Structures are given as C-alpha cells and as structure tokens.
Amino acid sequence: MLNLRWPTPDGRPPKALWVTALGVLLLLLVSAPLVEFNLWTLVTKADDTVLFVGRMFHQQPEWEYIPQFALKMLETLEIALLATVLATLISLPLGFLAARNATPYPWVGQIVRDVAAFLRALPELVWALVFVSAIGLGPFPGVLAITVVSVGFMARFFADALEVIPAGPVEGVAAHGAGWLQVRSFAMFPQALPDFIGTLLYVLDHNVRAATVLGIVGAGGIGFDLVNAIRYFEFERLIIIILGIYLAVTLIDRFSSYVRGQVIHGGVQRHGN
Amino acid sequence: MAIISTSHLSKRYANGTAALNGVSLALEAGQFTVILGPSGSGKSTLLRLFNGLETPTEGSVSINGTVLQRRNLRHVRREVGMVFQHFNLVGRLNVMTNVLIGRLAYRSWLGSMLHLFREEDFRIAHEALARVGLAEKAWVRADQLSGGQQQRVGIARALAQRPRVILADEPVASLDPVTSTEVLGLLKQICREDGIAVVANLHQPDYTHQYADRVIGLNSGRVIFDDAPGQLTDNRLQTIYHRDSQPQETRHAELALAHA
Amino acid sequence: MATERLVNLPALPPKPRNLIPLWASLLLGLCWLVVWHLDISFQTLLWGWQDILEYFSRYTSPDFRDAPKYLWLMLETMAMGLWGTVLAFIIAFLLAPYAARNLSPNPWVYNLTRELLNFMRAMPDILLALILVSSMGLGPLPGALALGIHTAGFLGKFFAESLERVEHGRYEALDAVGAGFSQKILYAGWPSILREMTGYTLYILDRNIRTGAVLGLVGAGGIGIALYDTLRMFNYNQAAALLIIMLGTIIVLDRLSGLIRSKLH
Numbered sequence: 079m080l081n082l083r084w085p086t087p088d089g090r091p092p093k094a095l096w097v098t099a100l101g102v103l104l105l106l107l108v109s110a111p112l113v114e115f116n117l118w119t120l121v122t123k124a125d126d127t128v129l130f131v132g133r134m135f136h137q138q139p140e141w142e143y144i145p146q147f148a149l150k151m152l153e154t155l156e157i158a159l160l161a162t163v164l165a166t167l168i169s170l171p172l173g174f175l176a177a178r179n180a181t182p183y184p185w186v187g188q189i190v191r192d193v194a195a196f197l198r199a200l201p202e203l204v205w206a207l208v209f210v211s212a213i214g215l216g217p218f219p220g221v222l223a224i225t226v227v228s229v230g231f232m233a234r235f236f237a238d239a240l241e242v243i244p245a246g247p248v249e250g251v252a253a254h255g256a257g258w259l260q261v262r263s264f265a266m267f268p269q270a271l272p273d274f275i276g277t278l279l280y281v282l283d284h285n286v287r288a289a290t291v292l293g294i295v296g297a298g299g300i301g302f303d304l305v306n307a308i309r310y311f312e313f314e315r316l317i318i319i320i321l322g323i324y325l326a327v328t329l330i331d332r333f334s335s336y337v338r339g340q341v342i343h344g345g346v347q348r349h350g351n
Numbered sequence: 352m353a354i355i356s357t358s359h360l361s362k363r364y365a366n367g368t369a370a371l372n373g374v375s376l377a378l379e380a381g382q383f384t385v386i387l388g389p390s391g392s393g394k395s396t397l398l399r400l401f402n403g404l405e406t407p408t409e410g411s412v413s414i415n416g417t418v419l420q421r422r423n424l425r426h427v428r429r430e431v432g433m434v435f436q437h438f439n440l441v442g443r444l445n446v447m448t449n450v451l452i453g454r455l456a457y458r459s460w461l462g463s464m465l466h467l468f469r470e471e472d473f474r475i476a477h478e479a480l481a482r483v484g485l486a487e488k489a490w491v492r493a494d495q496l497s498g499g500q501q502q503r504v505g506i507a508r509a510l511a512q513r514p515r516v517i518l519a520d521e522p523v524a525s526l527d528p529v530t531s532t533e534v535l536g537l538l539k540q541i542c543r544e545d546g547i548a549v550v551a552n553l554h555q556p557d558y559t560h561q562y563a564d565r566v567i568g569l570n571s572g573r574v575i576f577d578d579a580p581g582q583l584t585d586n587r588l589q590t591i592y593h594r595d596s597q598p599q600e601t602r603h604a605e606l607a608l609a610h611a
Numbered sequence: 612m613a614t615e616r617l618v619n620l621p622a623l624p625p626k627p628r629n630l631i632p633l634w635a636s637l638l639l640g641l642c643w644l645v646v647w648h649l650d651i652s653f654q655t656l657l658w659g660w661q662d663i664l665e666y667f668s669r670y671t672s673p674d675f676r677d678a679p680k681y682l683w684l685m686l687e688t689m690a691m692g693l694w695g696t697v698l699a700f701i702i703a704f705l706l707a708p709y710a711a712r713n714l715s716p717n718p719w720v721y722n723l724t725r726e727l728l729n730f731m732r733a734m735p736d737i738l739l740a741l742i743l744v745s746s747m748g749l750g751p752l753p754g755a756l757a758l759g760i761h762t763a764g765f766l767g768k769f770f771a772e773s774l775e776r777v778e779h780g781r782y783e784a785l786d787a788v789g790a791g792f793s794q795k796i797l798y799a800g801w802p803s804i805l806r807e808m809t810g811y812t813l814y815i816l817d818r819n820i821r822t823g824a825v826l827g828l829v830g831a832g833g834i835g836i837a838l839y840d841t842l843r844m845f846n847y848n849q850a851a852a853l854l855i856i857m858l859g860t861i862i863v864l865d866r867l868s869g870l871i872r873s874k875l876h
Contacts, residue, residue, distance in 0.1 A: 081470035081471070082467045082468065082469060082470075083473065084466055084467060084468075085444075085445065085447045085451050085466065085468060086445075086490070087489075091466075105693060106693065106694065106697060109689075109690035109693055112686060112687045112690035112751065113687070113691055113694050113754075113755045113832070114750045114751055114752050114832075115752060116752070119747070119752070120752070123746065123747040123748070126746040126747065127742075127743060127747060129746070130742065130745060130746040152648075153648075153649065156645040156648060157649065159641070159642070159645060160642060160645045160651075195862060195865070196858065196862075199821070199858050199861045199865065200821070200854070200857060200858060200861070201821055201822050203737070203825040203828060203835075204825055204835075204838065204857070207838065207839065207842055208842070211842050211845075212663065212666045213655075213659075213663075216649075217649040217650075217651065218649070218651045221651065287733075287735055288735075290735055291738065294737060294829065295828065298649070301737075304738060308741045308745055309745075311745075320734070323733065323734070323735070323738070324730060324733045324734070327732075327733040328729060328733055331729070331732075331733070402787055404783060404786060404787065424789075425790075425791065426789070427789075428786070428788065428789030429788070429789040431787070432787075432788070433784070435780055435783070435784060437778070437780050438780075439778070439781050439783060439784035440781075440784070441781055441799050441802050441803060442803070443802045443803060443805055444798070444802050448798075452784075452785065452788060452798050453788050455785070455788055455790040455791075455798065456788055456790055456791075460791070460793065463794050463797070464793060464794075464797060466797070508784075508788070512789075
C-alpha cells in the first residue's frame with residue numbers, strides 16, 4: 079500500500095468536504111427511485127435520443143414555414159419586451175417602498191418584500207396556466223404571467239440596490255431641504271441606476287427565454303408551434319424553431335451583456351442632475 | 352558549469368516594445384545574483400524567461416545544460432523554484448497544501464486530482480516549512496498569515512521542489528524593511544547551504560550590497576553592469592537608473608536613487 | 612463686487628445633449644405598437660375587474676383531500692431538481708476550465724466550450740424536456756436531464772467567469788512549479804472560488820426545483836401535471852391546494868438556501 083494522505087492534520091479528507099459529498103450522495107440514492115433513475119434505460123434510450131436529434135438534421139428544413147415562424151418569434155419578443163416594460167414601471171415604486179432606507183413605513187416594506195417573494199415563487203408557466211384559464215388563450219395571459227414573475231424579481235432587486243447605496247449624497251440632498259420625493263429621485267435613484275439597469279437586462283434576458291415556451295399552455299409566442307412540431311414529429315419545422323430560438327436568445331444575451339458592460343464601466347451617463 | 356545560461360536573448364512584446372535586447376549571461380550555482388534596474392528595464396522579463404513564463408523572441412535559455420523548449424518546460428520547471436512579489440499563495444488552502452503544491456510536478460495525475468500526497472512529500476514539505484520557521488503554522492489557512500509569513504511560505508513552496516535555482520521576482524517589494532531583511536537573509540542562507548543559484552530582482556540598491564555576490568544592471572533591455580557589488584559605485588548606479596528624455600518618469604528614478 | 616462677478620461670469624461649456632427623452636418616447640411608441648400588434652386591450656381587464664375577482668375567488672376554498680398525493684408529487688419535483696442540479700454541477704465542473712479565457716489551453720477550445728455552454732443556456736428546459744420525453748418516454752428522468760443540461764449552461768458560465776477573476780499570479784505560481792493544466796485548476800482554480808461555486812449551485816438548485824414544478828406540463832414528471840389536469844377540469848379547489856403546496860415548499864426552500872448562502876459569507 080502506498081503511503082498516501084490528504085494535506086490535513088490527521089491525513090483524512092477535510093470534514094466539510096466529505097460530509098457534504100456524503101450528504102449529497104445519500105440524498106441522490108434516496109431520491110433515485112423518485113426520479114425513476116435507471117442506468118439501463120438511460121443507456122438504451124440514449125440511442126433513441128441521438129436518433130431523434132439526428133432526424134432533425136436529416137430532413138430538409140421547411141423553408142415555406144419561415145414567414146410564419148418569423149411572425150411567431152416576433153410575437154414572442156414582443157411579449158417579453160412588453161412584460162419587461164410593464165414590470166419595470168410597477169417595480170420601481172415597489173422597490174422604493176421595499177427598501178429599508180427609502181420606505182415610509184418599515185411594515186410596508188416587509189409586506190412588499192413578502193408579496194414579491196410570493197410573485198416570484200411560482201414559475202411563469204404556472205401563472206400563464208392560471209391566466210389562460212381566466213381570460214382565455216392568446217398573448218395577453220402570457221404578458222401578464224411574465225409581468226407578475228418579473229415584478230417579483232425586480233421589486234426585490236431594486237430594493238436591494240437601493241439599500242446598498244452610500245448614505246452621504248442622500249444626506250447631502252436632504253440637508254438642503256429637499257422633499258421626500260426629491261430625495262428619492264435626486265439622490266437615491268441616480269445612485270442605484272446602474273444596478274437597476276443591470277437587473278433590468280438580466281430580467282429581459284430571462285423573459286425572452288420564458289416567452290419562448292409560454293405557447294405550451296396557449297399563452298402566445300413560438301411555444302405553441304414548438305410543442306406541435308415535437309408532438310407530431312415535424313422535424314423539418316423543429317430545426318428552424320430550435321435554431322431560431324438559439325439565435326434570438328443568443329443575440330439578446332450578447333446585447334444585454336454589452337450594455338451591462340457599458341453601464342458597469344461608466345459608459346452610461348447618470349442623469350437626474 | 353553554469354546553471355543558467357542565456358545566449359543573445361531578446362524579447363519583443365506584441366505591441367512592439369522591446370523588453371530585452373541580446374542578453375548573454377552565465378549564472379553559477381551557489382551564487383546570489385541580484386538584477387538591478389529601473390522599472391521597465393526588462394528585469395522582470397529576464398527572470399520570467401528563465402523558467403519559461405515568457406518565451407524569447409530570439410536566443411535561448413538553458414537550465415543545467417537543457418535548452419528550454421515547449422515540450423520540456425514542465426520537466427525543467429520542477430528544478431526551478433519561483434518566489435513572487437505578491438506571494439501568489441492559494442489563500443483558502445492551508446499552508447501545508449500550499450507547500451505541497453511544490454511537489455505537484457513530481458507526482459502522478461490521478462493522486463494529485465484527489466489531493467492525495469505521499470508521506471515522502473509530506474516529509475519534504477515539513478522540512479521546507481521548518482527551514483523557513485513556520486512548521487507550527489502548517490494547518491493554518493494561508494490567507495490568515497502576515498505578509499512576511501506568506502512570503503516565507505512562498506519560499507518553502509519553492510524549496511519543496513528541491514530546486515537547483517530559485518528565481519525571486521521582487522520578493523520584498525510588498526514587505527516592510529524588517530521582514531525584507533528576514534526574507535532576503537533566508538534566501539541568502541538557502542543559497543549558501545544548498546548551493547542553489549538564487550536570482551533576485553530588486554529595486555532597492557541598498558539591499559544589494561548586503562546580499563549580492565554578483566550584480567547585473569539592466570537598462571532598456573541591455574546589460575550595462577555585471578560585476579561584484581563592491582564595484583557598484585554611485586556613478587555606475589546612476590547609469591543603471593539613467594533614463595533619457597522621459598520627464599514623467601524621472602521622478603521615479605530620483606526616488607529610486609534616493610535609496611542609494 | 613457682486614455685480615462685477617456676474618458680468619464676468621465665464622461661459623458654460625455647451626450643454627451635453629440629453630438623449631433620454633428621445634429614447635423614452637421611442638420605447639413608448641414601440642410599446643404602443645406592440646400592444647396594438649398583440650391585440651391586447653387593457654380596457655377589458657379594467658372593465659372586467661369583477662369577473663377577475665370572481666375568477667380568483669374560485670381559488671379561496673382549497674381542497675386538501677389529496678394532499679398526500681400532492682406532497683409526494685412535490686417530493687418527486689424536488690428530487691428532479693436535485694438530480695438536475697448535480698448533473699449540471701458535474702457538467703459545469705468539467706467544462707468551465709476550458710471556457711475560462713485565462714486557463715483554456717487554446718482559443719479554439721475556449722470558443723467551442725463557450726458556444727456549447729451558450730447553446731445549453733439558450734435551449735429552454737421545457738423544450739429539452741419535450742424532446743427527451745418524446746425519445747425516452749414519460750417520467751421524471753427526462754425532466755431531471757433537461758434541467759441538468761439547461762442549467763449546466765448557466766453554472767458553466769458562472770464558474771468560468773469566477774475562474775477568470777482569480778488573481779493571475781496564483782495560476783502563474785502553479786505554472787512556475789511545473790504543474791499541469793488539471794493540477795492548476797484543482798489547486799489554484801477551484802479552491803479560490805469555492806464559496807462562489809457553492810452559492811451559485813444552491814441558487815441553481817432553488818431554481819431547478821421551482822422550474823421542475825412545471826415540467827409535468829410536458830409529461831416530464833413532478834407536480835406540474837396534476838396542476839394542469841385540475842385546471843383543465845376546472846377543479847379550482849384542488850388547484851388551489853396544489854398551488855399552496857408548491858408555494859409553501861418553494862418559499863421554505865428559498866429561505867433555507869438563503870440562510871445557507873448567508874452563512875457562507
């Protein structure tokens with residue numbers, strides 16, 4: 079036997095590490111039946127999956143479908159954009175209400191934070207399901223669903239951003255006799271703006287992804303075509319849809335990380351002065 | 352035979368700046384060599400060429416008779432320890448692991464993937480730590496140590512490699528004067544006792560007289576002084592730190608000269 | 612004296628053009644166009660507020676008779692989230708070093724890995740679940756795989772960015788002792804970003820359990836299918852019970868992982 083040991087006083091692996099590893103392993107073992115984990119199916123079905131994906135590339139894409147696809151994709155992006163704008167408008171005041179240093183009453187802040195946690199707890203598709211059964215099929219329930227979840231996220235992150243701004247400038251403005259709203263719009267808002275924009279871009283990014291699948295429950299966008307293409311094995315459409323989603327999401331991702339970089343490196347002028 | 356030798360070593364960076372210009376040197380085992388020069392003179396580049404952290408544009412470096420090449424890089428680096436200005440320890444790992452990192456190049460891939468080491472490596476690391484006087488800190492996280500202690504761990508890491516050469520890139524530039532003399536004294540002692548060639552970049556000429564066996568002065572990528580420290584007169588020193596027509600940097604040179 | 616100062620007032624530099632009103636009105640116009648194109652009428656929402664209240668009042672008497680079944684389904688959802696996260700972690704752990712600019716052995720590998728991670732991120736997990744369900748059959752396993760693949764894209768990107776932020780000197784020190792690529796990652800890379808990694812992974816676990824709750828809609832296991840069925844049958848009482856169970860579990864888990872994350876700091 080080789081004389082091997084770990085670089086710890088007793089030569090055994092560090093406790094934090096093996097306790098975590100063992101814990102995760104145990105959880106995995108216990109939950110294996112729950113996910114119906116079976117190495118055999120995984121290996122045998124891997125073939126089928128490869129075959130399925132392979133078939134996508136064997137067929138000539140259905141070029142005539144592209145105009146319809148473009149329209150649906152446009153709808154998807156519109157849903158995401160509209161929901162993001164609506165959510166921003168709603169979240170801005172909520173953020174001020176929820177932030178410890180900006181709220182008029184702390185108990186209001188706590189309530190807003192709890193409501194926000196509630197709104198973001200369920201995924202968009204659950205909300206979409208509820209809204210579709212309330213107001214019928216179409217993009218509107220989709221917009222509402224994404225707006226609700228985005229408000230949950232943005233109100234919280236806006237409040238977090240406000241809570242970490244330096245107090246100095248705020249006191250400076252307040253010392254000159256500025257009113258309640260003036261302090262918030264002239265001292266707090268400009269300081270938190272870069273963070274706000276960062277959050278906004280992340281949410282926009284996320285919303286575009288979310289909007290692509292809303293159609294699964296009939297809430298508009300490309301999702302409906304997507305689900306049909308898979309259910310009815312329309313590979314000649316599926317390839318267009320997948321590549322289209324990939325392209326759109328990637329472009330939005332690149333755009334938002336570009337803008338984020340600009341904001342972080344001071345490229346965006348801070349207004350409000 | 353020289354332990355490090357270079358011939359016509361030149362280095363130009365992609366942006367066109369020439370860091371080194373035809374440097375030919377031979378450094379002996381058991382000698383403490385100090386490289387002096389103003390910042391931007393190429394002394395850091397020279398040191399980094401010695402263990403292949405930079406590749407020369409022209410010329411070559413050989414360590415113990417082996418010419419540095421891409422494929423023997425790892426093999427050669429095993430025998431060349433390096434000590435850094437900012438210590439470059441992994442803060443979250445304990446001191447012992449940081450020293451054992453010096454053994455990595457000798458060990459199999461699989462064992463090191465699991466963070467497993469041989470008892471033999473522990474003995475070497477233990478010795479190295481005892482040598483720098485930090486054995487009692489073996490299980491402390493490296494980021495809990497003071498700057499001087501961290502630099503000593505850095506030296507222990509180099510010692511654990513069982514090196515023939517130790518390169519020290521501004522080893523005391525981030526330390527206070529008392530710990531600086533400690534660290535340089537330690538390097539000098541290692542150089543004497545083990546017959547290891549120590550090459551250090553310094554920009555404080557006053558330490559040079561105290562520790563160096565040999566001084567190499569660099570300016571604008573050329574060797575303009577290569578002699579015993581006793582020959583380093585104020586006049587010669589001025590030529591090393593001389594700059595032509597760079598007014599914004601003269602202040603820096605003056606500052607450096609103020610130490611002399 | 613005062614008037615003299617006024618007379619000699621130095622001219623201000625030209626006022627920088629403020630483009631914000633322009634952008635704001637452009638955005639407003641765009642939104643108007645979108646509302647028109649999507650045929651959304653906010654009026655109906657306003658006029659129909661009574662109907663909406665009535666609709667949501669249908670959720671006010673939750674029916675917990677099937678609670679054990681729902682709890683079991685929620686447990687299944689959590690298991691999916693866990694397996695998905697572990698899969699994502701493993702993939703990210705293996706790929707991230709190649710997607711870190713300062714570590715990747717060559718630019719080709721770097722770009723390829725980044726694009727691969729980007730692709731995994733771009734594919735919605737529901738889409739992946741749909742594909743995997745059609746090829747592997749119904750059940751939670753394709754759901755867990757879909758979650759794993761999608762979030763591996765995120766984790767891989769975050770890990771790679773963290774690895775890029777580690778001080779250059781630490782990697783250089785490993786180079787200088789003659790360590791290889793994987794030794795560099797294991798001794799300088801991962802230990803330096805351990806805390807961030809744990810935070811990201813917990814966050815992703817949270818997210819995966821949340822998203823796992825809807826994968827049932829496409830037949831990939833978990834609680835989603837029960838919700839879909841009850842709503843399709845207009846069983847609002849049962850739907851309410853399901854929603855409450857989902858919500859409760861998710862909020863508790865969110866608090867828990869928030870607690871662990873704050874402990875790490």
